[in-house]
Amino acid sequence: MSALAHRESGNGPALVLLHAFPLDGRMWRRQLDTFGVDHRVIAPDAFGFGQSPLPASGWTMDSMAEAVAALLDGLRIREPVILGGLSMGGYIALAFAKRFPERLSGLILADTRADADSPVAKSTRDETIAFVEANSVATQFEKMLPNMFSSAGSEGSRYARELAAEQCIDGTVAALHALRDRADSVAALRSFDFPTLVLVGREDAITPKAVSEVMAKELKRAKLEVIPDAGHLSNLDAPDAFDAAVQKWLNGSAARGP
Numbered sequence: 168m169s170a171l172a173h174r175e176s177g178n179g180p181a182l183v184l185l186h187a188f189p190l191d192g193r194m195w196r197r198q199l200d201t202f203g204v205d206h207r208v209i210a211p212d213a214f215g216f217g218q219s220p221l222p223a224s225g226w227t228m229d230s231m232a233e234a235v236a237a238l239l240d241g242l243r244i245r246e247p248v249i250l251g252g253l254s255m256g257g258y259i260a261l262a263f264a265k266r267f268p269e270r271l272s273g274l275i276l277a278d279t280r281a282d283a284d285s286p287v288a289k290s291t292r293d294e295t296i297a298f299v300e301a302n303s304v305a306t307q308f309e310k311m312l313p314n315m316f317s318s319a320g321s322e323g324s325r326y327a328r329e330l331a332a333e334q335c336i337d338g339t340v341a342a343l344h345a346l347r348d349r350a351d352s353v354a355a356l357r358s359f360d361f362p363t364l365v366l367v368g369r370e371d372a373i374t375p376k377a378v379s380e381v382m383a384k385e386l387k388r389a390k391l392e393v394i395p396d397a398g399h400l401s402n403l404d405a406p407d408a409f410d411a412a413v414q415k416w417l418n419g420s421a422a423r424g425p
């Protein structure tokens with residue numbers, strides 16, 4: 168399987184950030200700067216997004232987790248990393264945590280959920296697949312936008328719109344299949360033994376606060392942070408508050424060492 172494209176900044180303990188659907192690793196541009204001061208921040212593009220190739224088959228959360236592990240191997244990062252994912256990135260981070268717990272010193276689950284798609288959500292995915300195939304990723308993202316941000320027209324929403332418009336239909340459709348078919352990770356949460364930051368925008372309409380509260384309860388070593396005035400894409404919607412919450416957790420003893 169081909170290597171994932173990525174961008175990185177800084178030196179120090181590795182902090183890997185996995186992006187949301189249907190964007191790419193550039194959605195972390197601000198966090199690459201903020202946390203690059205004392206971390207090696209690595210933001211890959213998922214299969215078929217940004218500059219990462221789309222494999223002929225096999226886009227699943229598990230194959231993405233393996234590709235992230237291969238990326239770390241390629242970068243000669245052998246020590247445990249802090250892995251963060253927002254929404255779809257969180258699903259991949261959960262798959263990674265299940266397969267490679269020994270490679271984690273901490274986990275950040277932002278605006279995401281551990282449960283699989285319900286039958287209703289699966290059939291909505293099928294409708295979205297048909298819509299994207301008949302239209303464009305940009306048109307699909309316009310439909311999603313009101314649920315992505317706490318208010319319209321912010322700099323973050325303009326940037327997300329730009330990124331979505333650059334994604335290709337094939338990669339987006341393959342990801343939608345992977346989102347629809349992803350495994351449930353709820354039971355696995357109880358086995359995680361590393362510090363986890365569960366973070367959610369108070370206005371998140373896609374993975375609401377209650378979902379994060381349930382995840383935090385299931386985890387042994389979780390810290391829950393609710394970002395005021397932020398919707399689903401909380402790192403773009405309220406970047407100052409998002410970065411402050413992550414920084415506080417990184418500075419805290421909970422994030423130090425397994």
Ligand code: MLT
Pocket residue numbers: 186187188189253254255256346373399
């Ligand atoms: C995302 O932001 O990555 C998506 O909302 C994830 C999803 O649709 O489940």
